[in-house]
Amino acid sequence: MLKIVHTADIHAGKPLSFELEEERRYIRRREIETTLWRIVDFAREENAQILLIAGDLFEHLYARPSWVKDAASLFSTIPETRVFMAPGNHDPLLPDSLYYSVDWPENVTVFDSAGLSRVSFEVNGIELDVYGLGWTTFVQRTPLIQGFKVERRDRLNIVLLHGDLAEESVYLPVHQDHISSSGADYFALGHIHVPMARNIGGSTVVYAGCPEPLDFGDEGQRGVYLVTCTGPGDLSAEFVPMAMRTVRAVELDLTGLDTGEQVRNAILSVDNREIRQRDIWKISLTGRLNPETGLDLIGLRHEFAGEFFSLRLEPEFVLDYDLGPLVDPENQSLEARFVQKLMELKRQSEQKGDTEAVEIIDRAMYYGLDALRQGEIITRRRLDS
Ligand SMILES: [Mn+2]
Numbered sequence: 001m002l003k004i005v006h007t008a009d010i011h012a013g014k015p016l017s018f019e020l021e022e023e024r025r026y027i028r029r030r031e032i033e034t035t036l037w038r039i040v041d042f043a044r045e046e047n048a049q050i051l052l053i054a055g056d057l058f059e060h061l062y063a064r065p066s067w068v069k070d071a072a073s074l075f076s077t078i079p080e081t082r083v084f085m086a087p088g089n090h091d092p093l094l095p096d097s098l099y100y101s102v103d104w105p106e107n108v109t110v111f112d113s114a115g116l117s118r119v120s121f122e123v124n125g126i127e128l129d130v131y132g133l134g135w136t137t138f139v140q141r142t143p144l145i146q147g148f149k150v151e152r153r154d155r156l157n158i159v160l161l162h163g164d165l166a167e168e169s170v171y172l173p174v175h176q177d178h179i180s181s182s183g184a185d186y187f188a189l190g191h192i193h194v195p196m197a198r199n200i201g202g203s204t205v206v207y208a209g210c211p212e213p214l215d216f217g218d219e220g221q222r223g224v225y226l227v228t229c230t231g232p233g234d235l236s237a238e239f240v241p242m243a244m245r246t247v248r249a250v251e252l253d254l255t256g257l258d259t260g261e262q263v264r265n266a267i268l269s270v271d272n273r274e275i276r277q278r279d280i281w282k283i284s285l286t287g288r289l290n291p292e293t294g295l296d297l298i299g300l301r302h303e304f305a306g307e308f309f310s311l312r313l314e315p316e317f318v319l320d321y322d323l324g325p326l327v328d329p330e331n332q333s334l335e336a337r338f339v340q341k342l343m344e345l346k347r348q349s350e351q352k353g354d355t356e357a358v359e360i361i362d363r364a365m366y367y368g369l370d371a372l373r374q375g376e377i378i379t380r381r382r383l384d385s
Contacts, residue, residue: 055088
C-alpha cells in the first residue's frame with residue numbers, strides 16, 4: 001500500500017490579517033511557520049512514502065531565508081519519504097527565489113519548470129509517475145496542462161500543481177476537460193484555500209486547502225489530505241483536520257439589551273471559554289440597540305483580550321432612537337426638522353411603492369441621528385428591520 005500526504009498553501013511569512021494583541025502576533029506567526037513541522041510529523045507517524053506540496057509554501061515577498069533553510073533540514077529527517085514541491089503564485093521560481101537558496105536533501109524534488117515534467121519510481125510494488133510544474137511568474141493566464149496526457153496508463157499517475165479550477169483565471173486555469181482527458185489518477189492541487197475533493201472524469205481532484213486559516217474567508221476546518229492507494233485506479237483521499245485554530249463567524253442580536261453589562265454578557269455567552277480562547281472570532285452585532293448603551297467597540301475588543309484569542313466586532317446594529325418626540329410638529333430642533341423632512345420623503349416613496357428608496361431613507365435617518373447624537377456614524381453593511 002502507498003500513503004501520500006497532500007498539502008498546499010502554508011504561506012509561511014504571510015503578514016497577519018486578524019486582530020491580534022502584540023504577543024499573539026508572534027504566537028500566530030510561529031503557528032503558521034511551524035505548520036510544516038506538524039505536517040512532517042504526521043507524514044512520519046503515518047509512514048507516508050510521499051509528501052506533496054502544491055505551491056504557496058512560503059511568501060516570496062516576506063518569508064525569511066532561514067525558514068527555508070530549516071525546511072530543507074526538516075525534510076532530511078524523513079529520508080524515506082519522497083517530497084515533491086510545485087511552486088505557486090506566492091512562491092514563484094523567480095531568479096531570487098528562496099527555492100534556489102538552499103541545497104534540498106536527496107528525497108526532495110522541486111518542479112522548477114513551467115511545463116510539466118515527470119519523476120518515475122516504485123513504492124511497495126506500485127509503479128508511479130509524478131508530474132508537476134512550477135510557477136515562474138506571479139501571474140499565469142495560459143492553461144498550461146491543455147492537451148496533457150499521461151505517458152503510461154498502467155502506472156499510478158499523479159499531477160501536482162498550483163492552479164485554478166476555473167475556465168478563465170490569471171492563476172493558471174485548469175479546465176475540467178483537460179483533467180478528464182489527461183488519464184491521471186490524482187490531481188494534487190493548491191491555490192483554493194478551502195479543502196475539497198471531487199471526481200472529474202475518473203480523476204480524483206483535490207484542493208488540500210490551507211492547513212491553518214489565514215484570513216476571515218477561511219472559516220471552518222482546515223488540514224491536509226491523506227491519500228491511500230493499492231494500485232492505479234484504486235485510491236481514496238481523506239481529509240484530516242490539523243489546524244491549531246478555527247475561524248468562526250457568528251451573529252449576535254442585541255435587540256432588547258439595555259446596558260453595557262448586558263451586551264458584555266451576551267458577547268461572553270458565545271460558545272464556551274476554551275473555544276473562545278483558542279479560536280479566531282468575528283462577531284457581527286445585529287438588531288436594535290438602545291443608544292444610551294454607548295458601545296465602544298475598540299475598547300470592548302481590548303477588554304476581552306483574555307476571553308478571545310482574536311476578536312473582531314462588526315457593527316451591523318441600528319441604534320434604536322425614540323422618534324416620538326422628534327416627529328411632533330411643535331418640535332423645531334435641528335434633529336426634529338431633519339427627522340420630519342426624511343419622514344415626509346419616506347411617506348412619498350411608500351406611496352410610490354419604491355421600497356429601495358424607503359430603505360435608503362431609513363438608513364439616512366439613522367446615520368443622520370448617529371452623527372447628531374453620537375458625533376460619529378457607525379457604518380453598517382445592512383439595516384436590520
Ligand atoms: Mn495560496
